[in-house]
Amino acid sequence: MINLQEQISLFKNVLGTQLKKKIECIAIDASAMMFYQAKNATKDVDLVFLKKEELEAVKELLYKSGFNERKNVGGIFREDEDTTKPIMMEGKETRFDLFLNEVIGFKLHKSIIERIMEVHEFGNLIVKTASPEDILMMKGCTERLRDRDDAAELIKKFNIDWNVIIGETSNQTKIGMLAFPLLLYEFLTELRENYKVDVPKEITKKLLVIAEKQFKELKKRDQLIKVTKYEFKK
Amino acid sequence: MEIIQLAKRLEGLQTIDSIAKILNIDKRTSINYVWLLRKNGFVETLYGKRKIRMYKISPIKPVKSGYPGLYEFLNQNSKIKIYVPYINRIYDHKPTAEEMIVKAVQTGDFRTVLSALNLFNKIKNWALLSKIAKKENIGRKIGALYDAAKTIMRVRRMDERIRKSLLKGRIDDKFIVKHARTRDLEHIEKIWNIYLPFNKADLEAYKE
Numbered sequence: 520m521i522n523l524q525e526q527i528s529l530f531k532n533v534l535g536t537q538l539k540k541k542i543e544c545i546a547i548d549a550s551a552m553m554f555y556q557a558k559n560a561t562k563d564v565d566l567v568f569l570k571k572e573e574l575e576a577v578k579e580l581l582y583k584s585g586f587n588e589r590k591n592v593g594g595i596f597r598e599d600e601d602t603t604k605p606i607m608m609e610g611k612e613t614r615f616d617l618f619l620n621e622v623i624g625f626k627l628h629k630s631i632i633e634r635i636m637e638v639h640e641f642g643n644l645i646v647k648t649a650s651p652e653d654i655l656m657m658k659g660c661t662e663r664l665r666d667r668d669d670a671a672e673l674i675k676k677f678n679i680d681w682n683v684i685i686g687e688t689s690n691q692t693k694i695g696m697l698a699f700p701l702l703l704y705e706f707l708t709e710l711r712e713n714y715k716v717d718v719p720k721e722i723t724k725k726l727l728v729i730a731e732k733q734f735k736e737l738k739k740r741d742q743l744i745k746v747t748k749y750e751f752k753k
Numbered sequence: 754m755e756i757i758q759l760a761k762r763l764e765g766l767q768t769i770d771s772i773a774k775i776l777n778i779d780k781r782t783s784i785n786y787v788w789l790l791r792k793n794g795f796v797e798t799l800y801g802k803r804k805i806r807m808y809k810i811s812p813i814k815p816v817k818s819g820y821p822g823l824y825e826f827l828n829q830n831s832k833i834k835i836y837v838p839y840i841n842r843i844y845d846h847k848p849t850a851e852e853m854i855v856k857a858v859q860t861g862d863f864r865t866v867l868s869a870l871n872l873f874n875k876i877k878n879w880a881l882l883s884k885i886a887k888k889e890n891i892g893r894k895i896g897a898l899y900d901a902a903k904t905i906m907r908v909r910r911m912d913e914r915i916r917k918s919l920l921k922g923r924i925d926d927k928f929i930v931k932h933a934r935t936r937d938l939e940h941i942e943k944i945w946n947i948y949l950p951f952n953k954a955d956l957e958a959y960k961e
Contacts, residue, residue, distance in 0.1 A: 527818060531844050556814045635839060636813070638822065642845040677812055678761045 520560040521613045523553045527641075529564065529613070533584045534577060535641030542573045543645045545635065547622060547657055551648040552669065554637055557676050563614040565605075566646070567627055574606065574617050577644075581608040581615055589614075624660035624702065626694050634683065651677040652684055656691075659706035660699070670706070671714040681722045688726060692733055700730035759786065760795040760812040767808045799834070802961075819844040823856045823865075831871035833958055835864050850875035851882040858891050858898065863930045863950055867958065870902040879915040892922020894929050897945035901938055905956040920945070 521529070545568075546554065549561035568574040582588070586608035605616040620627055634650040649657070651673050658666040658673075673679070684703070691699040704726040711718040754762075763772060763786075772783040787808055790796045797809040821829065822841020826848055828834050850872045857869030876882055886895040896919035902908050924947070928934075933950035935942065942949055 523816070524818070527844060535845055554816055556816070637816075637840040637842070639816075639819070640822065640841070640843045640845070676757060676761075678764050 520562055521564075522560045523556075525612070526550060526553060526561070526564060527639075530639070530641040530644055530646060534580060535644040537580055537584075538576065538643035540576070541643050541645065542568075542576060543647065544568050544573070544577070545627065545632070545647050545649050547618075547649045547654060549669065551654055552673070554639065554648045555651070555677075557651075557672060558669070561613075563607075563616050565616045565618065565622075567618040567620070567622055567649075569620060569627065569632075571619055574619050577615075578606055578608060578617060581610075584610075586610045586615060622657050622660075624696055624699060625657045626691065626696060628690070628694065630687070630690065650683075652680055652687070655679065656684060656687060656703060659703040667706075667710065667714065671710055671716045674710065674716040674718065681719055684722065685725050685729075688729055692729065697733055697737065700726050700733060704730055756789060756793050756795070757812060760790060760793075760810055763790070763810045764812060765810065766799075767810055768805065769808075772808070799828075801834075815840050816842060818842070820847050822848070823853055823860070826853050827857065827865065827868045827872070830875055831868045833864070833868040833871065835868050849878075849881070851878055852885060854882065854895060854898075855885045855889055855891065858894050858929060859889065861928075861930055863933065866898070866929055867951065867955060870898060870956075870959070871906070873899055873902045873908040874906070876909055879912045883915045883918050886919065887922050890923050890925050892919040893924050893945045893947050895919060896922075897941055897947040897949055898929070900941045900944065901949055901951060901956070904938065904941075904953075905959050 544566040546565065547567055548563075548565040549558050550564045550566070552558040553561060566577070568577070578588070587610075589607040589609050605618045605622075608615040608617065631649065631653050632647070634653060635647040636650050637648040639646045639648070655670050655673050658670045688700045688703060704723055707718045707723050707726070710716050711720075711723070763775060767775075769780055769783050769787070772778075772786060773780050776783065776786070778786075787796060790808075790810060791798075794814045795810055795812065797811075797815070799807045799809055801807050819842035822843055824835060824837040824839075824841060828837070830850065830853075854869050854872045854876075857865050857872070860866070882895065883892065886892045896916060899908065899911055927946065928948050928950075930950035933948070935949040935952050937953040938949045938951065
């Protein structure tokens, strides 16, 4: 586990000062939450890159700094698509999870970058933090209990803009994440019922409408929906 | 009310009056609430025109390690204050005015560039400014902005060698702000072969 100061020191000393070119990435999950002071420590540092060569450069640098790549990446990630699996670089105290464009059933695109809330510059490494809304949606695609705890914490601590959630859900279906509205609907309903957090009912209703519309269209076109709900295997 | 709930409810830029209106309380109580929020790190105080005290309230407690990024730097060092679209921190070195002018020009945002004109007064190392500007291919833009700043305020003298070196600089695009051209500072535009985004009226903001 590392705390915010240790994460900053990793970004600064291991990556920022040693990278030869300017590289931009988006911090998600607990890494971003630590910048928002919504979490004190994390097991892994999750970074999303938009360019493959930038991801490779960071991976190489981590390797040189004593991190080793974990080969058996299983669990919550899709087995069929290598591109959606992160590159996991394990060190003594922490692990870097490096994603390329997609995070477990959630694709990153321009409007997500426009919503970033913080930019942290560590020499040649520029770390942008995903907005609480986006972190919440990314957590909606997993089945891990700790993700639910984090999501509940996010809703409690931040003014979540629910219109962003609805808008982004439509965007995700447009770019091919067909099951996303249904997964998010289930996720938010569970949060409201089990964690007693304030998720407006009209939002879950809207999500259900989007999901149903999606299913009807797919049925019309006689296309099967790809199931992208993942169960966490120990 | 829980303090985090209060921060969530009052998120944004507020004054004592607006807080009193939102919470339906009197001014004295709203001052007390601001004190409580500040004590918990949810408030940052800013000063608007005519020194109006404004409170930037956010449930996100900003990280205070590192040094301020572009927008905070401009607000600290320029007369023209700008809205901070996101929190920006720099960790590897203390940012300088030379570096920040270049960054401001790179944003291509009108008000950010306008605000950055004041930074020409903080320049200590003209050679460094020239070096960074040329590296980013905006040398002539910086030169033109310096001349524009000179029309409205007293600025430190730019070394003649630096001026000549900036004049020779390459640029990728003639516009500092996309599609924005001046009517009043055309003589400067001609010298630097750049389109300046400001008219004289825009620069008057520095006189207020």
